[in-house]
Amino acid sequence: MATATSTDKSERLEFSAERAVQVHDLMVKTRVLEERLITMYKQGDGYFWIGGPGEEAFNIPLGMMVDKGQGLAHDYVHLHYRSAGTLLAMGASPVDFLRQMKNTATDPFSGGRNFAGHASIRKWNVAPITSPIEIQYSIAPGTAMAQKRHGGTGITIVQGGDAGTAEGDFATCLVWSSRKGAELPVLMIVTNNRFGISTPYESQHGEKYIADRGKAFGMETAVIDGNDPESSWAGLSKAMHYVRTERRPYLLEVAVSRLYGHSSASGANYNKEQLDCLTAYEAKLEQRGVLTRAAMDAVRERYTNELSEAAKIVRDEAQPDGSTIFDHVFASKNLVGGEL
Amino acid sequence: MATATSTDKSERLEFSAERAVQVHDLMVKTRVLEERLITMYKQGDGYFWIGGPGEEAFNIPLGMMVDKGQGLAHDYVHLHYRSAGTLLAMGASPVDFLRQMKNTATDPFSGGRNFAGHASIRKWNVAPITSPIEIQYSIAPGTAMAQKRHGGTGITIVQGGDAGTAEGDFATCLVWSSRKGAELPVLMIVTNNRFGISTPYESQHGEKYIADRGKAFGMETAVIDGNDPESSWAGLSKAMHYVRTERRPYLLEVAVSRLYGHSSASGANYNKEQLDCLTAYEAKLEQRGVLTRAAMDAVRERYTNELSEAAKIVRDEAQPDGSTIFDHVFASKNLVGGEL
């Protein structure tokens, strides 16, 4: 896992072979997880799937570069429902995603209460992923404000889709992050797959780039290709370095693919018309001689087996009991305040 | 009243003497009205005052240039609580503002239900002025859309303050007005008095100019001096001409004063530190020889007497009866659809 220090290195255009292998490994792991989740849905082992295949080349570098930990010295991460890759790169276990898919009592994110892809990991400052689009952008200024006050290099990272930027909450984040003299260390990320469910970007946006919306607020902005992990890494390095050291906001727009459509509601079938970042990166690695086809196939096979085993375990885990609906309505301890 | 045609003339830097006199007359009329309302409040003839003294040099040109009328061929006007000048310039009667101040049953805007400054004039497409800050910006795209479809030169004008632009509704208007191929004929106006109640602009805004927020959306924008009626006229001419003919949005930021503080809640006392547009314009007119001091004093005296008479009339008008609270919960006719 990269620490704050390693991400502070200025951007590099070429990866080391080591990092390339690590990124590739996590990309495959994520893709195999998503495919397993889709299979579970299709086999009736879950009611709904939504996830991030097509965003691995961005989400994995992001997860690797997060300064992971608990409390103000580390990054706070406000993600959305396509973020499994980021979380796997941070070290989350794929089996937990299967648990949420199958809504078992063992689901560590919600105890079988929430949809797939709605993680919550307080011990790593991963804010609960919620369904209402874009509200994370209204919440993010709060964690960032506490970090600004605390000092250090911890930042707040908030991510959402392109269509969601039409909600007022996106503007709220722009406004609250850029107040003069009270600028916040927020990295605002928009993963632009050019769709909101069925609605194409072109039909709803007057902006050429969403990132341009930051400019009126004096924010640094960039638009990067999120279909390539190396361009993602470079873009993230630059953005994170700025936010960590300047303690000011940065708006990063990232072009990504949506490889299995919006969600299970739209069929969850592979879309050949979209650029597949994994295929593309594998071609690059093979061509560069970093990994052979056989080695890459072995990676995939390993994860496929792992996930297939994991699915078997999860299949036998208990569902939550109906009587538990009354649990956790009110807290009796201030966990976020450090009470144990 | 200027019609669409007359406002289509391109901007002129110098006013004709005739127009200057007309503008001055309306500025005085508006100022005297506001002063009367404040007096009423202070004498206990009303519970609350809020209004627009300090914005006359902009609001009056605006009202004069509105294409006034009912229905899609004319302008729809979504104002806020500092807009008496605009409405007087459109031809509204000052006495009606006194009625609302004194919440009489004769108040034509709300029958004694709403606060001072909350007009509603359907026959002139003046949308009801509501208290929740900024929601008019979420509503304006609706009237503009109907006008775009209808064709012609009617536009939607929406106005609010600087602090209010932090609400998501302002962004909603930017987004909905600028969708590619579906751009709307909306003139978005921000009257920037550099305060939200007690909170200074500088402490809450990262934007140098609020108007810059339009740029990412491909909108035309301008920042003008609203403390001078001639610069207001020029800025409005240009903006309106663009919106009327191009059928696309325009964002106009206007520097204005707040001469009597926020409202009666903050005392409603004259603030000598603010530039007084009326004093300034009178000096200009006198210097140019357009009007003598005596002539201007006469104008003021005439309106002072008029308003004082009007206040007497209103003092004797009946308050609404308690039983009327159940009136107008539901409409039985589609008035906006043309039913009579």
Next chain:
Amino acid sequence: MASLIQAIRMALHVGEERLGVTDIFGEDVGPPLGGVFTGSQGLRTAWNSPLDERGIIGTAIGLAMAGQKPVCEIQFCDYIYNTIDLLKVAGNTYWSTNGDWNLPMVCITPVGAGIRGSIYHSHSFDATATHIPGWKIVMPSNPLDAYGLLLSAIADPNPVLYLAPKALMRTKATLDELLPGEPADDKLLCKMIDAPLGDRSAWKPEWPPLETLFVPIGKAKTVRPGRDVTVVSYGRTLPLSVKAAEDAAAEGIEAEVIDLRSLAPYDWEAIKESVLRTNRVIFVNEETEITNFGEHLIRRTVDELFYHLHAPPKLVAGAFVPGIGLADNLERASVPQRETILDAIRESARHEP
């Protein structure tokens, strides 16, 4: 025989063609999708909005002001809660302006549980909605009412909220409740008006020769007569209540079931007339149970009919917890089930005063 969602779509079509509807819009409402529940496929005036509920309600208000007839959609009522201020404005405009501006707009939103929708696709909205003055509120439980209530909503000069029970979207009409003009053959109907899978760019629906039918807003319907206890419900819990009444009948208890259909204004006369006969009443809905619209109906019942009651009036509603959990056990424990309603019927009917 139309399904409930097809009935909505046909009503929207009739609205466009004969009642002046100018805009049917919301997220994914226009082509290519035509609504996440297919409710706006093939409609002439349907268009996709930005992903912005506040903009949707605001624009509907503006369109109504400009003399248009908008029907807007909030994709799921779970996402309507950032617009309550605007809904309140829509509801108070006619009153605040002392009758100057009416706002003829319809807002459709799918509601309720029963589809394993987890925390954010299971909300009910009737408690919050009935607390907002100035709106008419309807909620059909079958295709014919879905059709007739929507036409009435469109024709109404006021804001009308149309709550569409998600879990009943595919419920079919019965043969004696055909929509006026629709073909009895449901396969044929699907062929005529359902968009094909895949590329739809060249597709056009073939609308049956539909007639208008107005189910009056404010009129309940007794869907099952009975002498022993009155059950008042609406939406998804209405058919559940009917099933529970059938179960009760097997035990010799005859429950009368009233489909309220309109929540504002609601048909108090129908409730009263029934309770005066049965002397026992149960209100059933799936909203969370604190500050619930059924509690209003209970209050009115004890206000006006206290001495006619032979048992305490009952509410069967959703558990007061922060969400409906995804797992089947959680959903079942959170919202009324056939058995819970049956229990309430038994308890009320067998209660000795």
Next chain:
Amino acid sequence: MASLIQAIRMALHVGEERLGVTDIFGEDVGPPLGGVFTGSQGLRTAWNSPLDERGIIGTAIGLAMAGQKPVCEIQFCDYIYNTIDLLKVAGNTYWSTNGDWNLPMVCITPVGAGIRGSIYHSHSFDATATHIPGWKIVMPSNPLDAYGLLLSAIADPNPVLYLAPKALMRTKATLDELLPGEPADDKLLCKMIDAPLGDRSAWKPEWPPLETLFVPIGKAKTVRPGRDVTVVSYGRTLPLSVKAAEDAAAEGIEAEVIDLRSLAPYDWEAIKESVLRTNRVIFVNEETEITNFGEHLIRRTVDELFYHLHAPPKLVAGAFVPGIGLADNLERASVPQRETILDAIRESARHEP
């Protein structure tokens, strides 16, 4: 003797100094104004936010997540209705994450009529608020409770909504209800802690040596004992209810008045104990009356105490109209008055079963 708003300010000060409050924020909450009702004058951690209620609630959630203790303000509850989705999220986070994240935040908002606030400065919020699970909700009617409930709210690890009755802001404590540590001389107190008129940039408050006092959330208080009828109220209508009870006493009716103080969780035991003695109950609040929290209390009453009632339980609440009109006649006709409450007391007490 502090006024209610001074009690709030002093509680916030104690919160800052002894209970870890990190942020007191909202529109005009910081210097120079210190709140439109002066509630945050002179506080160390008070700051002005952008004019954006969604940002205020969202940021409070974020601050709470980050281990801070935010107290945010919505300037008037009339302007909270664009944040209901966020309030719901704050209320469901602990539950949705199965106990992973609690959110220790307080949201203060002035509520109610009685100050000729017209349509947008007269709203009540108790109906909407009590329908949102996961929040604790308190509403004081006097300075001592205002102080003690706010300290409990701050100490609570959950989101707590603090409804401050606008019309009671200047209500003074009585001598036997002094805040622990405050001077009895109210002029002195004003001199110590009220910001001067004019330039305040150099001003600093001089805080009295206050002690903590926690009024437990969920505990009602019987403010007037009585044997004939129970009146349950809170906030602005509580002192009105007491006055109406005094009027009734002059007619020989002894009404017991309970100040609920907490709306969620609420003190059912206190209500029950009283109703079991008086057998008659009236719930009084100023919210609009359809889908009203008092209706929930009536439902619970008929559920659990039906056969103990010697009269139908009554609700005295606001008229169900889209707003409270500015003119005095309109306001009086819209919300409960001393006489309306007295009428209800008479009717209930004299009702022959």
